Amino acid sequence: DAGVIQSPRHEVTEMGQEVTLRCKPISGHNSLFWYRQTMMRGLELLIYFNNNVPIDDSGMPEDRFSAKMPNASFSTLKIQPSEPRDSAVYFCASGLAGAGELFFGEGSRLTVL
Amino acid sequence: AQRVTQPEKLLSVFKGAPVELKCNYSYSGSPELFWYVQYSRQRLQLLLRHISRESIKGFTADLNKGETSFHLKKPFAQEEDSAMYYCALRELGDSNYQLIWGAGTKLIIKP
Numbered sequence: 001d002a003g004v005i006q007s008p009r010h011e012v013t014e015m016g017q018e019v020t021l022r023c024k025p026i027s028g029h030n031s032l033f034w035y036r037q038t039m040m041r042g043l044e045l046l047i048y049f050n051n052n053v054p055i056d057d058s059g060m061p062e063d064r065f066s067a068k069m070p071n072a073s074f075s076t077l078k079i080q081p082s083e084p085r086d087s088a089v090y091f092c093a094s095g096l097a098g099a100g101e102l103f104f105g106e107g108s109r110l111t112v113l
Numbered sequence: 114a115q116r117v118t119q120p121e122k123l124l125s126v127f128k129g130a131p132v133e134l135k136c137n138y139s140y141s142g143s144p145e146l147f148w149y150v151q152y153s154r155q156r157l158q159l160l161l162r163h164i165s166r167e168s169i170k171g172f173t174a175d176l177n178k179g180e181t182s183f184h185l186k187k188p189f190a191q192e193e194d195s196a197m198y199y200c201a202l203r204e205l206g207d208s209n210y211q212l213i214w215g216a217g218t219k220l221i222i223k224p
Binding site for chain 2: 003004042043045048056091093100101102103104105106107
């Protein structure tokens with residue numbers, strides 16, 4: 001298994017543009033997480049899904065952020081419109097509920113100018 | 114409040130010296146503690162968890178419920194240990210998998 005796959009690895013965009021980040025979890029995992037990492041705030045949980053259903057989205061900063069998981073093998077995190085303060089590394093992680101270990105993707109580094 | 118505290122943002126030690134990365138927690142239930150590591154340009158990955166009681170890459174961590182700590186230790190640091198280390202906690206046996214994360218400690222091993 002190639003592990004959790006995220007795309008794009010790097011994205012540079014201008015303020016106001018829509019950004020879509022993608023994630024393919026490890027096959028068989030039933031939990032998926034989106035995290036944001038910044039120097040100032042460390043690792044923040046944005047949202048997590050269990051069996052494709054959003055369980056907790058309280059970490060999503062505001063209405064500009066949305067996440068979907070249409071099936072067990074794909075999830076997206078969308079920012080519309082993007083702002084410079086959204087610049088961060090966004091990680092997707094997957095796991096088996098109750099198993100205790102999270103497997104992370106390599107992250108998507110977003111820069112909003 | 115339930116939280117994980119890593120008091121040091123940055124820790125710098127010389128190669129061969131002992132290393133201790135501190136992690137304290139505040140939690141009302143039965144915690145399961147983890148250490149995750151992120152090497153430069155690599156993905157975040159599990160280093161060890163307290164229920165395994167393993168030594169991974171020379172690192173150990175003991176859960177001290179009296180002091181509510183889970184410090185990560187290594188007797189002799191190596192340059193390849195330079196990385197970002199995160200302490201995390203969840204409810205033991207929690208099927209929903211909510212992790213509470215510390216802010217992370219950047220470990221730099223000087224040659």
